[in-house]
Amino acid sequence: MHLNRSSELLERAKHVVAGGVNSNVRLLALPQPIFFSEGHGSRIRDVDGNEYIDYVLGQGPLIHGHGNPRLLAAARESMERGMMFAGQHEGEIELAEAICRLVPAAERVRIGSSGSEMVQAAFRLARAATGRQKIVKFEGHYHGWFDNVLVSVAPPLSAAGPREAPHAVATSKGQNPQSLDELIVLPWNDTELLEKTLRARASEIAAVITEPIMNNVGCILPREGYLERMRELCTELGIVLIFDEVITGFRVAPGGAQHLLGVTPDLCTFGKAMAGGFPVAALAGKAELMELFTQGVNHSGTYNANLLVVGASLACLQLLNEDDGAAYRQLFAHGERLREGIREIAASCETPVQVQGVGPVFHLAFHDTPLREYRDSVGMDVPRYHRLVRRLMERGVRCIERGLWYVSTAHTDADIDQTLDVLAVELPEAARTSAG
Numbered sequence: 001m002h003l004n005r006s007s008e009l010l011e012r013a014k015h016v017v018a019g020g021v022n023s024n025v026r027l028l029a030l031p032q033p034i035f036f037s038e039g040h041g042s043r044i045r046d047v048d049g050n051e052y053i054d055y056v057l058g059q060g061p062l063i064h065g066h067g068n069p070r071l072l073a074a075a076r077e078s079m080e081r082g083m084m085f086a087g088q089h090e091g092e093i094e095l096a097e098a099i100c101r102l103v104p105a106a107e108r109v110r111i112g113s114s115g116s117e118m119v120q121a122a123f124r125l126a127r128a129a130t131g132r133q134k135i136v137k138f139e140g141h142y143h144g145w146f147d148n149v150l151v152s153v154a155p156p157l158s159a160a161g162p163r164e165a166p167h168a169v170a171t172s173k174g175q176n177p178q179s180l181d182e183l184i185v186l187p188w189n190d191t192e193l194l195e196k197t198l199r200a201r202a203s204e205i206a207a208v209i210t211e212p213i214m215n216n217v218g219c220i221l222p223r224e225g226y227l228e229r230m231r232e233l234c235t236e237l238g239i240v241l242i243f244d245e246v247i248t249g250f251r252v253a254p255g256g257a258q259h260l261l262g263v264t265p266d267l268c269t270f271g272k273a274m275a276g277g278f279p280v281a282a283l284a285g286k287a288e289l290m291e292l293f294t295q296g297v298n299h300s301g302t303y304n305a306n307l308l309v310v311g312a313s314l315a316c317l318q319l320l321n322e323d324d325g326a327a328y329r330q331l332f333a334h335g336e337r338l339r340e341g342i343r344e345i346a347a348s349c350e351t352p353v354q355v356q357g358v359g360p361v362f363h364l365a366f367h368d369t370p371l372r373e374y375r376d377s378v379g380m381d382v383p384r385y386h387r388l389v390r391r392l393m394e395r396g397v398r399c400i401e402r403g404l405w406y407v408s409t410a411h412t413d414a415d416i417d418q419t420l421d422v423l424a425v426e427l428p429e430a431a432r433t434s435a436g
Contacts, residue, residue, distance in 0.1 A: 001394045005047040009035045025059065030389045030401050039066030041410040044398065052398035053415050057406040060247055063273040063331075063360070064319055065410025071276045071315050078311030084303070092305040095313050099284055102317070103255045104264045105243070108290030110283045111305040115246035115271035116144025118283040119209070121299045122267045123148070125289050126207035126240035128297045134201065136208040136239075138188040139166055140217035140374025143209055143244050148179040153216070157378055163187055188214055188373045189223045195233055202237040207267075209242040212257035215404065216247070218371035219356045219363035227263040234266070240289065246271040246281070252359045254321055254328070260358070276316035280309035319409070327409050331360040334416055335407045338362075341420040342427070349431035351384070360407035364399075366431065388430035395422045 010033055013020035021033050035047045042065050044054040054066070064071060078091070096109040112118050123135060135149075139160065143149045150171045152160065161167035166187065168180040184205065186197060198205065212227060214220035234241040242265055248257035249270035258264055267285035274280055283299075284290075293299050303309075320327045339355050339362050346353035354367045365371070366381035380403075389401055397419050399405055 001048075001050050003032060003034060003046070003048055003050075006032065006035045009047065028401050030386055031393065041065045041067070042408060042412065042415050050396070052393065052396050053411075053419055055397070055399045055405045055407065055419075057408055058277055059400070060251075060272040060361075060406050061275070061277045062406075062410075063251060063408055064276045064316065065408040066277075068276060068319070068410070070319060071278075071312050074311045074315035075278065075308055078307040082307055084306045086302075089305075089307060089310070091307060091310040091314065095305075095310050095317075098314065098317050099270075099282060102250070102259075102321070103268065103270075103284055104258050105266065105268050105286065106284035107287040108285065110290065110293065110299055111310070112281045112283065112299075112301055113279055113303050113309075114144075115244070115269055115281045116146055117301070118269040118271070118281045119143045119149060119242075119244060120146060121283050122209070122240075122242045122269060122285075123207065124297055124299070125267060125285075125292055126242065128292050129240060129289055130206045130238060132204055132206040133182060134184050134204040134206060135182055136184045136186060136197070136205055138186055138210055138214075138374070140188065140214060140377065141209075141211050141244070142216040145172075147175045148182050149209075150175065151180055151183050152185045154374075157375065160375075163375060164193060187375060189220070189226055190373070191223070191226050191229050194226075194230060198233050198237055198239065202239065205237075205239050207240040207242050208234055209244060211247070212243045212245065212261060212263070212265075213248050213252065213358060214374075215361060215363075217363075217374050217377050218354075218365070219358070219361060219404070220371050220373070221356075221358065222261070223372070227261060231263050231265075240267060241265040243268040245269060247273075247361065250274055250317065250320060251331075251361060254325070274316065275309055275313040276319075278309045278312040280313055328359075330409055331407060334411050334413075335360040335362065338405070338407065338416050338419065341416070342423060345420070345424050345427050346431075349428050351381070351431035353427070353431065357405075362405050363403045364405060365403050384430055387433065388426060391426045391430060392422060395426060397422050 010020045026033050037047045038045050045051045099109050100106045139152045142153050152169045153171045155169035159169050166185040168183050168185045245256040245268050251273045253260040269283055271281035342355050351366055352368045354365045356363050366384045
């Protein structure tokens with residue numbers, strides 16, 4: 001493996017693109033930011049000719065893999081009819097109807113362009129409905145890059161404060177410090193502390209926002225009864241419950257994690273897997289809340305519900321739900337087979353390895369015990385995992401540097417076999433070797 005051409009392009013890009021990349025997440029790529037030339041199915045090829053089995057999948061959107069023919073055909077047909085009308089078209093009704101059929105919370109829908117944007121729209125609805133201002137969020141949960149929510153995403157414990165009353169910690173230079181005052185930060189998966197805080201400060205709290213499965217750190221499932229109690233408390237205290245399903249939506253079940261786990265929020269955001277790689281997002285929820293968009297609450301966007309992304313979304317959801325859910329059976333089977341294979345390999349390692357997740361998304365880490373909340377993750381051996389990522393890349397397996405793995409409908413049994421063969425060599429080697 002060599003990256004000569006990628007290195008040349010990166011240096012060239014740095015003269016015209018800040019940092020040479022167009023998302024800060026890509027600065028973290030190992031062994032360096034890589035330039036790619038094409039992707040087909042489960043495979044991606046870089047400009048140096050190296051081919052990889054891809055478990056990054058565009059950071060999640062490519063649930064049907066690269067260049068799915070039916071998604072491309074749907075997008076092409078939509079573009080041939082027009083790109084943007086600055087008006088309505090029948091496809092956006094069909095997409096909203098599909099979401100309402102699939103998602104338990106969805107009585108009304110709005111289509112947008114990014115998960116970050118739809119989270120802000122949800123906050124605005126919650127504040128308008130309740131007349132309150134505070135938002136409860138949880139340590140380690142990511143809800144977009146805007147000032148008022150890019151908070152306590154990965155705070156050092158030296159800054160995070162006591163677990164019972166965490167500090168709101170900004171993630172980026174340049175954030176407005178006053179925006180941190182909008183948030184009440186809590187550890188996740190602690191029912192007693194959640195109830196104590198909500199009861200004490202209910203008159204201030206407009207909404208609680210949570211990932212129903214904590215995918216951004218550890219792929220952590222909620223403790224038994226945790227989301228159910230969160231739902232009960234929000235109902236009792238008049239607080240809007242928001243599920244951020246940008247990762248879980250349409251991935252872990254046809255109706256997202258709320259469908260899988262049996263807990264229905266008031267509002268929920270979607271993105272990533274919704275259109276199989278095209279830039280789209282959605283906010284769905286109770287009619288009484290969503291209809292506030294017609295009563296003085298603004299949500300706008302030039303690109304909202306354009307023909308291209310609507311056509312792709314319809315095709316993506318149809319592919320996931322046809323043949324009596326065969327796609328989900330395949331996604332879960334391949335995801336479980338890969339996880340179980342990794343666990344079997346990890347059993348031989350001298351260093352403990354944790355594999356957590358559900359269906360086609362999971363997290364791999366060098367850590368002594370299963371993760372239950374963000375503060376557990378501080379003990380992960382990140383340098384050792386990064387060493388594993390680099391070794392896997394050299395052997396043609398691409399995964400995300402923060403430990404998250406995505407599986408698509410394009411992955412085959414042969415892909416899983418090849419991946420496990422590589423891991424059988426590289427995972428024990430990374431475990432034995434000092435991460436330095």
